[in-house]
Amino acid sequence: MKIIFLGHTSVHAALIAANIYLGKISDGKLCMIEGFTDMSKDVFQPLYIGTDAKGTEVYTLGGGKDLWMVKKSIEDLRDILGFKPDDLIIETISSRWDWILAMLIKIPPFMGGSHLNYLASKILLGTQVNELNQSVAKLKSA
Amino acid sequence: MKVIYHCYGGAHSSVIAAALHLKIIGKERLPTINEMMAIPYYDKTVNGDFGSIRFMGIDDSGNEVYVLGKKSMGDKYTKILMGVAEIMGAGDQIIAIDCLNRVNLSMKMGGFLSRRIGLVFPGRPVLFRGTRKAFMTLVNLVETVRLKSINKCR
Numbered sequence: 001m002k003i004i005f006l007g008h009t010s011v012h013a014a015l016i017a018a019n020i021y022l023g024k025i026s027d028g029k030l031c032m033i034e035g036f037t038d039m040s041k042d043v044f045q046p047l048y049i050g051t052d053a054k055g056t057e058v059y060t061l062g063g064g065k066d067l068w069m070v071k072k073s074i075e076d077l078r079d080i081l082g083f084k085p086d087d088l089i090i091e092t093i094s095s096r097w098d099w100i101l102a103m104l105i106k107i108p109p110f111m112g113g114s115h116l117n118y119l120a121s122k123i124l125l126g127t128q129v130n131e132l133n134q135s136v137a138k139l140k141s142a
Numbered sequence: 143m144k145v146i147y148h149c150y151g152g153a154h155s156s157v158i159a160a161a162l163h164l165k166i167i168g169k170e171r172l173p174t175i176n177e178m179m180a181i182p183y184y185d186k187t188v189n190g191d192f193g194s195i196r197f198m199g200i201d202d203s204g205n206e207v208y209v210l211g212k213k214s215m216g217d218k219y220t221k222i223l224m225g226v227a228e229i230m231g232a233g234d235q236i237i238a239i240d241c242l243n244r245v246n247l248s249m250k251m252g253g254f255l256s257r258r259i260g261l262v263f264p265g266r267p268v269l270f271r272g273t274r275k276a277f278m279t280l281v282n283l284v285e286t287v288r289l290k291s292i293n294k295c296r
Contacts, residue, residue, distance in 0.1 A: 002229060020283035041255050044218040045225030059229060061222065066213055069193035073210060073219070080144055080208070081232045088230060 001086060003139075006071055007093040009062035010047045010123055011038050012101055013132065014093045018049040018060045019134045020129075030122050031128075037118045039105055040118045065102070067092045091139050093132065097124040143205040143291050146195060146238045148205055148219055153187040154253050158273060160198040160207050162284040169281045172274045175211025177277060183209060185256055185269060207289050216242060236244060244279045248272025255265040 003021070007014025019033050020023045036043050046059035063070035071090050078088045097120075104120050107113030145163065147156035158167075161181045167173045178184055185198060191211055198207045212219040220238040227236045252269025255261040 004226070015178040024157035046229050048229075057229070061225070062217060063222065064218070066192070066215075069213065070222060073195060073223065076193075077223055077226055077236075078196060079195075079229070080206070081227065081230060081235060083230060088226075094238070 001055075001089070002059065003089045004046055004059045004061050004069055004074070004090060005091050005093050006061050006063050006074075007068070008064065008098045008102060009064070009105065010041045010060040011035055011042050013095045013098070013128065014126055015047075015049070015059040016063070016125060016129065017091070017093045017132045017136055018058050020025070020133055021139070022050045022052055022058055024050070025129075030126055037114070037121045039114075039117070065098075067094060089139075091135070093135065095125060095128045095131070097128070100124065143265075143294060144204075144208060144236045145201075145287060146159075146208045146210055146223060146236060147196060147241050147287075147290055148210040148212050148238065149241040149245065150250075151187055151253060151257055152191060152194070152196065152209045153183060153185055153244060153257055154249055154269065154273060155245045155276065156209040156211070157181055157184045158277070159200070159239070159280050159284050160209050163207050163288065164199040164201055166199070169284075175270050178270060178273060180212050185253075187211060187257065194241050201288075201291075205293060209278050214242075216240060217263065237287060237291055237294065239283065241283065243281070244276055244283055246272050246276050249276055255269060 005014040005018045026111045030036055041047055046061045049058045051057050071092055074090050104117045149156040149158040157172055161167045162169055166181055168241040195208045195210045198209055200206055217240045220240050227233045248268050249272035252265050252272050256265030256269055
């Protein structure tokens with residue numbers, strides 16, 4: 001089985017959720033997450049994060065602002081390729097700060113965009129860890 | 143093999159490309175208004191169709207042809223679809239083609255008026271004109287894709 005955490009980008013909230021799922025985050029320390037806010041990894045392709053004890057491969061994917069549309073397309077693609085819903089689960093991850101982070105990632109690195117992106121993401125998404133924990137717990141129990 | 147043509151709304155350029163691929167319309171001459179309107183999904187989609195991969199038919203090589211509307215996501219959508227297919231071990235089973243770069247201003251305006259605002263008139267006449275104008279570039283695109291699908295099948 002494979003799980004894709006689909007977020008606005010593959011390196012913000014979706015990456016946190018994927019790491020929570022894999023049990024890689026302790027004490028909510030977002031700075032310890034490998035690749036956190038690293039936009040060079042957000043290339044509109046599934047980003048492999050790891051495999052859990054049950055052999056489930058976990059990925060993140062950045063789908064822009066219309067996550068419902070991307071989710072629908074991936075589910076349709078899974079079906080036409082002949083896979084079952086359990087073979088590939090797509091979990092949409094959004095946070096209330098996505099719109100701010102979407103603006104910050106547009107600031108070029110030479111204008112300090114990377115630092116702003118990192119600092120703002122760490123602070124803003126830090127407030128969302130509990131909600132992300134709940135989303136992941138819900139997914140695990142389903 | 144699955145061939146997915148995608149454009150903004152999955153209602154115009156991708157549908158014409160799929161119809162050409164499936165030989166629903168011929169490539170030798172420009173299609174008439176009635177011929178275009180007879181193509182399934184042509185200028186008939188609604189907002190809820192965004193993101194749905196819709197089946198158009200099976201070509202003479204046995205490839206399944208689909209259309210998809212992905213808003214303004216451009217070629218990023220090709221990467222997403224191909225990337226997902228690859229992690230599922232089916233990367234060689236799909237070809238995703240962005241038709242949006244073959245769309246001219248008349249098609250954009252006509253499509254916007256007809257589908258987005260719901261002004262079928264004057265949207266459709268502008269759209270038909272644009273579609274006929276872009277027709278040969280879509281023929282070109284489809285011929286490239288057909289060759290690609292044949293090569294991938296081998």
